[in-house]
Amino acid sequence: MAEIAIKGVAKRFGDFTALHQVDLTIADQEFMVLLGASGCGKTTLLRIVAGLETPSQGEVWIGGRRVDHLPPRDRGIAMVFQNYAVFPHLTVFENIAFGLRMKKLPRQEIERRVNRTAELMHIEQLLKRYSGQLSGGQRQRVAVARALAMEPDVILMDEPLSNLDALLRLEMRAELKGVLAGSKTTTIYVTHDQVEAMSLADRIAVMHQGRIVQAASPVEVYRNPAARFVGSFIGNPPMNFLPATKAANGNWDVAGLALSGPKSDRQKVEFAIRPEDVDAGGEGLPATVRIIEPLGPHTLVTCDVEGALFRAVLESGAAIAVGDRLRLAPRSDRIRWFDPETTQAL
Amino acid sequence: MHGKALPYLLLMPATLFLCIFFLYPFALVAFEAVTRDGAFTLDNFRTMAGSWKFPVTVRNTLLLAAIVVPIQLVMALLMASVVSRLETGRSAALYVFAIPLGISDLAAGLIWLAIFDQSGFLNTLLSSLGIVERPVMFLGYQSKLTIFIAVALAEIWRATAIMMVILVAGMGLIPKEYYEAAEVFGASPWQRFVRVTLPLLRPSLQTAIILRVILAFEVFAVVAALGGTNLPVLMGETYNWQFTLQDRNVAAASALLILAISIGFTLFFLRVLRVPKEARI
Numbered sequence: 282m283a284e285i286a287i288k289g290v291a292k293r294f295g296d297f298t299a300l301h302q303v304d305l306t307i308a309d310q311e312f313m314v315l316l317g318a319s320g321c322g323k324t325t326l327l328r329i330v331a332g333l334e335t336p337s338q339g340e341v342w343i344g345g346r347r348v349d350h351l352p353p354r355d356r357g358i359a360m361v362f363q364n365y366a367v368f369p370h371l372t373v374f375e376n377i378a379f380g381l382r383m384k385k386l387p388r389q390e391i392e393r394r395v396n397r398t399a400e401l402m403h404i405e406q407l408l409k410r411y412s413g414q415l416s417g418g419q420r421q422r423v424a425v426a427r428a429l430a431m432e433p434d435v436i437l438m439d440e441p442l443s444n445l446d447a448l449l450r451l452e453m454r455a456e457l458k459g460v461l462a463g464s465k466t467t468t469i470y471v472t473h474d475q476v477e478a479m480s481l482a483d484r485i486a487v488m489h490q491g492r493i494v495q496a497a498s499p500v501e502v503y504r505n506p507a508a509r510f511v512g513s514f515i516g517n518p519p520m521n522f523l524p525a526t527k528a529a530n531g532n533w534d535v536a537g538l539a540l541s542g543p544k545s546d547r548q549k550v551e552f553a554i555r556p557e558d559v560d561a562g563g564e565g566l567p568a569t570v571r572i573i574e575p576l577g578p579h580t581l582v583t584c585d586v587e588g589a590l591f592r593a594v595l596e597s598g599a600a601i602a603v604g605d606r607l608r609l610a611p612r613s614d615r616i617r618w619f620d621p622e623t624t625q626a627l
Numbered sequence: 628m629h630g631k632a633l634p635y636l637l638l639m640p641a642t643l644f645l646c647i648f649f650l651y652p653f654a655l656v657a658f659e660a661v662t663r664d665g666a667f668t669l670d671n672f673r674t675m676a677g678s679w680k681f682p683v684t685v686r687n688t689l690l691l692a693a694i695v696v697p698i699q700l701v702m703a704l705l706m707a708s709v710v711s712r713l714e715t716g717r718s719a720a721l722y723v724f725a726i727p728l729g730i731s732d733l734a735a736g737l738i739w740l741a742i743f744d745q746s747g748f749l750n751t752l753l754s755s756l757g758i759v760e761r762p763v764m765f766l767g768y769q770s771k772l773t774i775f776i777a778v779a780l781a782e783i784w785r786a787t788a789i790m791m792v793i794l795v796a797g798m799g800l801i802p803k804e805y806y807e808a809a810e811v812f813g814a815s816p817w818q819r820f821v822r823v824t825l826p827l828l829r830p831s832l833q834t835a836i837i838l839r840v841i842l843a844f845e846v847f848a849v850v851a852a853l854g855g856t857n858l859p860v861l862m863g864e865t866y867n868w869q870f871t872l873q874d875r876n877v878a879a880a881s882a883l884l885i886l887a888i889s890i891g892f893t894l895f896f897l898r899v900l901r902v903p904k905e906a907r908i
Binding site for chain 1: 802804805807808809810811812813814818822823826827829902903904905906907908
């Protein structure tokens with residue numbers, strides 16, 4: 282059992298605040314992804330959980346035990362580093378065995394665990410090689426095997442796939458998911474790649490400027506962004522935003538279209554819709570087509586709605602030409618509203 | 628003209644310089660060592676080895692190297708670890724540690740002579756504290772051990788910094804992630820030093836040790852200042868053959884012996900501390 286609780290953790294480097302009062306609970310065996318752009322504090326948060334960085338304030342609990350004053354080796358964790366950190370002077374076998382030797386496990390147990398994890402990661406034929414003789418992908422496998430061999434309660438991963446080429450990344454992503462699901466560990470995984478986050482996570486914590494903006498399941502984060510940042514950061518192409526002004530009967534006026542929306546004291550709010558949640562035709566937003574990008578399964582159409590950029594994902598068969606004036610009807614159950622001042626969802 | 632030839636052309640002056648001022652004199656010395664009155668002979672080596680002082684000089688030189696170099700290595704590693712970890716004042720510390728490097732070996736010998744001499748600092752201190760009644764002859768011909776210790780101290784003081792500077796540079800090349808990985812996977816600070824720093828520092832260790840061992844076999848001025856003829860070493864004997872006994876052929880043989888020993892140890896450390904290509908950072 283290894284539930285992780287991060288309570289009021291803050292980190293300051295001199296005048297710069299990397300983390301503001303972060304609270305996050307990660308359930309036993311949950312796969313939590315910390316997602317955000319570079320500099321958002323996600324790696325700092327991971328390193329605080331690992332014990333490689335001390336928080337300026339706050340507490341870290343792992344498995345019901347407060348660990349923020351303990352050195353990394355007493356926290357029951359293992360880690361996979363962004364640049365793998367596979368020791369160049371040791372063979373693959375000795376790299377995987379490194380932590381086990383530090384624990385002074387019996388020789389047979391070390392051999393058993395090294396062989397088992399090497400097999401799991403498909404590197405059993407590389408055990409006698411040195412890191413200099415391995416490709417990036419193989420080094421990555423060694424780094425994961427070294428972490429798994431510890432049979433830790435918690436595995437921490439810092440952008441483990443970011444140095445691999447695109448095809449290998451796809452392959453490793455699927456493999457990691459399978460291996461980690463079988464290992465029964467709690468995982469914290471840091472990435473800036475939203476597709477990686479969506480495909481791996483049980484829950485995603487979206488971070489922005491040292492804060493967790495939303496922590497929820499991938500579908501929830503995608504469908505119901507808690508803040509404007511989440512909607513604009515997640516999804517490719519990102520969410521569309523248009524200004525909305527208060528109209529009669531509690532409705533909101535969006536580019537001349539009257540839509541029923543939230544009750545709010547504000548005169549202006551922000552209307553948001555995902556590009557794939559609009560249909561061409563009928564009663565909709567007046568849009569002028571600017572760019573057409575056929576992508577195979579569908580077509581990405583970039584339009585101009587009352588001077589604002591607006592993207593729509595339409596059926597690939599649609600007969601559209603640049604300069605056409607369309608009516609794009611938002612699906613009412615997919616419309617989201619944001620407060621323009623707090624940027625929070627309404 | 629340009630392109631392929633240019634690098635060689637640029638290397639020409641240095642190569643010529645080396646040939647004229649190093650290779651040519653070296654060939655002359657080597658020639659003198661194996662000839663006498665124009666005829667090839669190994670007599671010079673026999674004369675050198677036959678001298679009653681020869682076994683003593685070899686023993687003293689090897690003993691000095693065997694004691695001084697390991698102590699320097701440990702101290703240099705310690706100092707380099709401390710300096711590498713400093714966040715502020717790092718270059719100030721490096722400068723202070725490196726001050727003795729700027730002093731010639733004879734001057735270093737004289738400084739330590741001023742300490743150990745009969746009227747030196749140490750005696751003044753001891754008598755003012757009332758520990759001794761009259762000045763002690765630390766460096767007299769009867770106290771060979773004290774002379775040896777004084778020479779070792781002076782050598783350690785003088786030449787540890789050169790090793791440290793090399794090791795500090797080497798430690799700077801080891802990526803921080805290796806230490807973090809070792810820490811996460813359970814290595815204590817000592818284990819991190821033994822299992823990460825030392826093996827990854829091998830190329831720098833190799834350079835530092837070879838450089839230092841060669842210098843140790845060339846020890847001369849410090850010994851001359853502190854021990855005179857009471858602690859004969861190989862380089863001192865070479866000097867003797869050349870200038871006191873006026874026999875350049877034996878002096879040349881003696882110089883060649885020092886070179887051979889240096890080459891031997893260099894090859895030894897190149898082999899022992901070799902890092903296989905696939906195991907490099």
